[in-house]
Amino acid sequence: MTLVGVGLAVALFFYLRHRWRAWQITRRERVKLRALGEARVHRPVSQRILSALPGSAIRRLFRWRPERIRPTVRVARRGLLGGSIRIRPDQHILAVGMTGSGKSSTLRVLASYAIRHPRWTLEVWDGKWGVAGRLYRGKARVLTDLDEIEARLADLVHRELPLRAQELDPAHLALVLDETRLIRQLSEAGLRRLITVVETGRELGVHVWFGLQDPKAEVLPTAIRDQFSCKLAHRVQTAEAAHVVFKDAVAAGWAPHLLSGPGQVLVWEALRRPRVAYALWLAERELAALPLVGPVVRPEFEAAPVALVKASDRPSVRAEIPAQAPARTPGRTADALTDRQAQALMVLDVAEGPMGAADLARELGIERNRAHEVLAQLRRRGLIAQAADGFTIPNREERDHPHGA
Template identity: 60%
Template sequence: MKVYLCLAAAVGGWFYLRHRLRTWKAVRDARRAIDAGKAAKSREAARRALTQRLHALLPDTAVSRLFGWTPERRIRPTVRVARRGPFGRYERIDPAQHILVVGFTGSGKSSTLRVLAAWAFASPRWSLEAWDGKWGASVRAYRGKCPVLDTMDAIEARLRDLVTRELPARALMAEPPHLAIVMDESRLLNELSSAALRDLVTVIQTGRELGVHLWFGLQDPKTDSVPSEIRDQFSAKLVHQLQTEEAARVALKELVSAGWSPHRLMRSGQMLIWTPVRAMSAPRVVYGLWLSAGRLAALERKGPYAAPEFARPVVLVKASARPPVRTEGAGQAGARTPGRTADALTGRQREALMALDVADRPLGAADLARELGIERNRAHDVLTQLRRRGLVAQAADGFTIPLDRQAEKD
């Protein structure tokens, strides 16, 4: 009996030791995989340029100041959209082409489109249109400078007009003027009717040689969000930070395997610029120029094109903070004490008012400093001066333009 018990104990011990050995090997392999992943990440981080690592560590205010957009002294045929570093040279692209700007929300995609629009506003032979089927929320800064189409019916009617009237008329011109169409909402393609989508395909396939160019913003690159007959027509792609490798492959296809990896960018504002010429070289991380919506709204258009219904001047009028003073004259009512007008405002105060006007929420001093690229104390001084003039009101979560002032401005 003792022999059988000893034999059973030996067999049980052998199975237990085998189980422990297998568990130890599994834990060892898992630890090795983790260590290999950490080593690969550290090697990848070490291969990144020093400027890219420093850019990821800078605060937002410093980035907006170092890489802020500034107007050029003379208009060139190419537009600068990024820099190679805080003191590096500018990266330029040809605006006379279909341009795709990709990046998730907050990656700097809309700022890049605003930089392109600012160049078009300063060019005498360029006109601009902004399309947004969501009541104009994403193109609010373009109002007053170019036609803004904020309904799907208006966008579809404009596409039909382009195909049936404007493109044939441009074909008869020796040098047709340039028209850029800014679309910062990729969901427009999913809401267009089948006939309007065919018109858009016709515009993008035949419009470039006739001077019509599409500047398209895409925040969710999927195979079903943009049809292939449209996606393949973009000859320039400005790819900001993406979240997944799948999204990167939709935007850049097989180039991801060659090192074009926007999903590995370290911070918003970093991007990759793809053109047919650059595709043959190694990818270079550049840093997009920052242009806030408020500053774009404050720019003056220098080109000749502006539809009358979109070209009404915006005049900001400040009424007196005191109540109306009424006199007991003979049949004459008292008049309101005259106030200061927008002509007495400084340029910084006008930019602050424009930023508050296009913002979808009240802005604090830190938000305004980030929008204008200035120090926080200077932004606070500007808001205090505007509040004393009665042009802005202070809410619980920041400053905003009062409703009565917005009515006077309209």
């Protein structure tokens, strides 16, 4: 027996010494992973168990339930036994994540707060041809047409925001945008108005809640992305997307590309630690059944929108483009122009005002970057001039005497 005990003790000694050396060797790598923001090191044991469950089970366990109206809204829980994570709704909020990660459900949770609060009004700008907005019918003002959205942006900037500035405590308005297609198709003037709303609207009670799949700069301009004081990050596709959303904060642990389980989310606000949580799930039918408190549109801000020249009202020129465009400057003939350049000149000629690349791309049915190239080529030829709101064809006096000679 004694020999057996001694043998076991020796074996235990060598095993413990091996484990100690292995721990020392890997300690530096573990510290490096923690410094690089390996999100899995922030997960408690309970979350590691939950990550093995299917998405349907996570939705049942973390369902949204109505609660008493408070200054903050509950958007996630740290686990089955963990506390809730609450955020202030009166700020610009970005919900980012790949398809199926729970981004739209997070926006529904935020919308439920505005629907149930008497001093909040909800507007949904639907970029999915009415599919996302149909849930909010009767509970919010839903805009699905791009021309309506452009007119509403002009109305906000030129009428409603100045009215809100005259009030001491204006009612809150939440703008829900759940598709990046809106940003891609907005005209340059509309995009500038959206930036104005984002930059100045928070102090005036206008808050943008934006759902985004692709956070790249060419999709969402930096001037808009930097204004979000709260970010709800579900899983994203790549580390590059995580860096676009959180920049250098990825090194501190904000790494949504490392999220693995269904429903996991990182809730970013100022001074908040990077801790993985589970977003609350609000089904579409539950949102549709919520009772509305307060008017859909507040009477003090209800008025006819600013009249705009709609793109659909402009004469269509795609089917009526002549083979050659007339010469615009001495020494330059239409033979030197490509078909696309001639079409662009015709569109600019019949337009009632300056046009940007987005407007031209929509009229010609081409991509926006291609419209940029065509405008740049025409500008180098001296056929068009750049104005404050886009590009236009200069008048004859400007063409004949470009320097005032």
